[in-house]
Amino acid sequence: MGYTDHSQAHAALVANRTADILKKLGYKKSRIELAKMAGYMHDIGNAINRSHHAEYGAILAYDILKETDMDEKDRLTIVSAISHHDESTGVALDDVSAALIIADKTDVRRNRVREKPKASFDVHDRVNYAVTKSDLEILPEKKLIVLSLEIDEKICTMYEYFEIFLGRMMMCRKASEILGVKFRLQVNGNKVL
Numbered sequence: 001m002g003y004t005d006h007s008q009a010h011a012a013l014v015a016n017r018t019a020d021i022l023k024k025l026g027y028k029k030s031r032i033e034l035a036k037m038a039g040y041m042h043d044i045g046n047a048i049n050r051s052h053h054a055e056y057g058a059i060l061a062y063d064i065l066k067e068t069d070m071d072e073k074d075r076l077t078i079v080s081a082i083s084h085h086d087e088s089t090g091v092a093l094d095d096v097s098a099a100l101i102i103a104d105k106t107d108v109r110r111n112r113v114r115e116k117p118k119a120s121f122d123v124h125d126r127v128n129y130a131v132t133k134s135d136l137e138i139l140p141e142k143k144l145i146v147l148s149l150e151i152d153e154k155i156c157t158m159y160e161y162f163e164i165f166l167g168r169m170m171m172c173r174k175a176s177e178i179l180g181v182k183f184r185l186q187v188n189g190n191k192v193l
Helices: 008-024 029-041 053-065 072-083 095-105 123-130 158-178
Strands: 131-139 144-151 182-187
Touching: 008 029, 008 095, 008 131, 029 053, 029 072, 029 095, 053 072, 072 095, 095 158, 123 131, 123 158, 144 158, 158 182
Parallel strands: 144 182
Antiparallel strands: 131 144
């Protein structure tokens, strides 16, 4: 549901990226595992409704996780991260939610656009389709996370990109602060944020 692909591919990418962020920043294995679970489950609320999907997802995740032998504190960490990952209402509260936000909001790529005629693309489609290369680097020695994008400006103007992604990138910047690092956005080789 929504503007772009939110399939198993997105869930797996976000789960692995969430875990990778914490791993490279030196977090304990137990936190990395919680982050990976939150990353994989973060969009399950879309099964109910795209609007407020983070909150619905938290409810669904709690119902699923309460059937396990997982410690309640760990369940709540996952549920909290899921409920706070959407830019309309969310904010990073801890390491797990911060890593999830960064992993999710930096998943911008051409193949997230659903298959349909280019003539029917809206601004969200154009922005994702215009991204010809996307790379997220975690640089612990520099205390830095860098999202580097190559954008075909014949498909999408920089104004359109920022109309859609400025809030998401600012959310990543704030989430990075929770992790004790800075967030940088580079577009077409130029530092933007």
